[in-house]
Amino acid sequence: MKFRISNVVPAVVLFTGIASALSVHDSTSALKRETAKPRRVHSLLINPAGQPAVPSLKAATTAANAAGLNLDDIQGDILIGMKKMKELFYFFGIADVASFKTKLATDILPLITTTTQMLDNSTQPITLLNIAFSQRGLDALNVSDSLGDSDFFNGQFEDAQNLGDPGTTNWVPEFTGTGIHGVLLFASDTVVNINDAVSSLESAMGNSMTKVYSLSGAARPAPNAGHEHFGFLDGISNPPVNGFTPSPLAGQSNVSAGEILVGEDGDFGTRPDWAKGGSFLVFRQLKQLVPEVRTSFGARMVGRWKSGAPVELSPLFDDPVLGADRSRNNDFTFAETTDQSGCPFGAHIRKTRPRIDLGTDDTGRHIMRAGIPYGPEVSTDEATENTTSTERGLAFVSYQSTIGNGFKFLQQTWANSQFFAHGQGPDPIIGALAGAERDITGLDPTDTTKTTKLTTDFVVSRGGEYFFSPPLSAISGKLSI
């Protein structure tokens, strides 16, 4: 145990028995993590039946101890998936380095929510706070160690073309420069709680940082909580992580912690010691043209029906009972149908995790998706006019230990290209050819060889940035010294 994290242990671990593993005492540190009060009684997370559940504290602790993961050092947003009720992404610039570093340790660190804290309603804070830095932010903090990820190093602006974006004219202007040093994630069950947390943090930080841009997201209103704006239940196939999830559900692979977390078992990158337990956070603001989409093939584009039922197992109609059954809704490998009579080869979930198509059920390249919808529900005017008047979409977040093996590979090599032998075209949801027409087969179940020509992108990239979500021990150590 090389972490000096005794100074950042949340009070909760003192009565969960993990504290014994954290024997090092740093008496020179004045920093103490206090249990924030008052505590909540209701979870700040949604829990749709079709998504994998967040493990119990006991189950996660047992799994973590067996695998050597320190859930008190890993920020709380990384492993819990697409479950926040309300979330604010607050992009900031560092204005006064010395003052920012001091306040990072004294004002931000005590409020950072750990993974352990998220596992029980009674230990969740009123508002979750997490922080992540861009390479420009690490530069500003004079942290010169390489994190061993060239995409992170270069930043997302440099990557627009590689990702299939038609340039950066559609990008939110703030994402096109180098002014974003980091992002603060605030999550709660009410916007009021989030606003309170933002104002108190802003007043504590004073002039040490500036707000560059923000985006607020929310789970869609009942009965659509957990569904993205096109209507489909999301977050179903987030991977079970060894050391966190007690055991994989049917059809899930046993994913090494190091696919998601830097420096853990299964991460083959070269990383500084202080980065262990961190994760690269990819942020993308993906606008969705909901009223414009007039196609009857939505389920075949996604590979799931709106309920989450996989098209592979239920090709012709939605099966809401299957969709809501987390023990069955991932239990397929695409070997069930050999042509496109089941799931089209180009469907979004097949493109982003091909399963047996690549000869093995576990193709690796897992990401943990932790995004949330943003923007309002479609208004009656928008529905009548078939035209978006207020932007909505997905505040996409993925965590992975290497961006080029995770998000970037899925987007560039799988979603945007014809990589299967069948030449069925790019992903109809997120595949992007710099705005060019996308020709896709398999969408029409009555003639699966027919080519459908998609002349507009239903998902428009508004840009984003690549960040690193450090372990708490680095926030109290390397980054604030």
Ligand code: HEM
């Ligand atoms: C607005 C944009 C997007 C929408 C509307 C969307 C929607 C969905 C939906 C409805 C599912 C099925 C639910 C599930 O299996 O969890 C899904 C799965 C998935 N999506 Fe997306 N998605 C979007 C962007 C992305 C991007 C940018 C990536 C990565 C480059 C991505 C990667 C994945 C992955 C890996 C899965 C799970 C595949 C599996 O393991 O079966 N998605 N998405």
Ligand SMILES: *[C@@H]1O[C@H](CO)[C@@H](O)[C@H](O)[C@H]1NC(C)=O
């Ligand atoms: C936590 O809160 C959720 C939703 O408010 C509830 O369904 C669940 O039973 C609670 N869990 C515990 C352990 O109290």
Ligand SMILES: *[C@@H]1O[C@H](CO)[C@@H](O)[C@H](O)[C@H]1NC(C)=O
């Ligand atoms: C930046 O860090 C280097 C060591 O990596 C140190 O020599 C230098 O003084 C630091 N600069 C500032 C402005 O803190």
Ligand SMILES: *[C@@H]1O[C@H](CO)[C@@H](O)[C@H](O)[C@H]1NC(C)=O
């Ligand atoms: C997952 O894999 C690890 C080895 O990487 C192993 O120790 C663990 O027991 C496996 N878990 C399950 C549930 O199969």
Ligand SMILES: *[C@@H]1O[C@H](CO)[C@@H](O)[C@H](O)[C@H]1NC(C)=O
């Ligand atoms: C909107 O789309 C529907 C269905 O395709 C169509 O009947 C209607 O005329 C369209 N409305 C406008 C204003 O174009």
